Amino acid sequence: MISITIIGSGNVAQHLIKAISKTTILEVTQVYVRNIDSVSHLIDYDKITNDISKLKNADLYIISVSDDAIQTVSKSLFFSNKLVAHTSGSVAMEELSDNNRKAVLYPLQTLSKKKEVDFTTVPLCIEAQNEADLQLLTEVAQNLSDHVYNVDSEQRKSLHVAAVFVSNFVNHLYKIGSDICIEHKVPFEILKPLILETAKKVQIMEPNEAQTGPAKRNDTSTINKHLAILTDENQKDIYKILTKSIIDNGKKL
């Protein structure tokens, strides 16, 4: 068995506890949280502590707290030369305290406590300071997910930027679509199959190949009609700049 201690009680920590419990090779030794009740629905009380000095020995400690708390929490660990990983996409591995052996286990997925997810489908990006630790981390990751990638801190940062575009920004475009529907009294419901199909298409096609619409066709008449319909300045600006980017992109090909 590989013993793992989880530090944190948020979205990622909770999904990790559940996913580890489903494996036969990994076990959760202990969970450190500030508020005991936050994870008591997931694991026995005797495995939960809110006293950081009570942490027991484990093969791997996973710090899954807010980005800006990772450094402080890693410094507050009293032991040394153990394997400590964080789970962030945007924090460098180096930011972990030098007292311990550093690593990263970054789940590249949008995770919420409230929403179930099949953790075996979540891509895990891993990194470690030395070869032996990377091996152990690989074993851990492969027991949790079918999609494990070796990604260094620089690559992970660019993946995180890319993720902002394909997830956070995409979701904001869904929000704008929904706002336009509300304004013109049509149900947003009508757009949902299109949203899903657009995401499914790029699972099997290059995004470039899948591109359609007035900007792609450089159809200025439709583009101008659309701009006339939009009343919100941010919406207009976003329409213009994305249209320009699609047109510029066509010129590059």
Add this chain to the structure above:
Amino acid sequence: MISITIIGSGNVAQHLIKAISKTTILEVTQVYVRNIDSVSHLIDYDKITNDISKLKNADLYIISVSDDAIQTVSKSLFFSNKLVAHTSGSVAMEELSDNNRKAVLYPLQTLSKKKEVDFTTVPLCIEAQNEADLQLLTEVAQNLSDHVYNVDSEQRKSLHVAAVFVSNFVNHLYKIGSDICIEHKVPFEILKPLILETAKKVQIMEPNEAQTGPAKRNDTSTINKHLAILTDENQKDIYKILTKSIIDNGKKL
């Protein structure tokens, strides 16, 4: 049986021919195309014509040609007072020739000849000049799809703008994500589960509720780190304007 003539051989025309053939109540009387071979894999030769003066009688004629050809094609029909519908999201019903009774059957989905789709899941937005025609069109649409909506030309135009945001623009953000991956030598593959999950989330949650990321948290430190990573000016501008829009949106709540 309701008899239907299809005019056109493109993405939508081909999906319509296939979907109609699967029903028991609707039948394709004839298909008008410029090039006979374009649909001969879908329907018997004796039902295909490339001579518009040879069109037979039908309950409904569906013009599914490029937006800018709809008007010309509708004017070129030699008969009068028959029910003629186009399939466009951005062309008003009024643009059809006055010689016939006007209607619209707009499939709000991204359709490609190459990609199969379960047509019963495609939202159909319908409109007709008079009540009796709307009834017939409703029967046709309900036999093709489980999602039929009455949408007038004004509403359809705004739906089309919303569709540009949630599909064409979203796909362009996928393209940018892919470009960032190529530039930093990480496989775009890693982002695909995130893309799908982001689209699935808004099937059951409000887009506003589903919003996450540095802009939502107003995390200027991460935002600046991301802007420093981006090398392309269009990418930088898009990052800034979408971040601003997410932040402005947070202030409104």
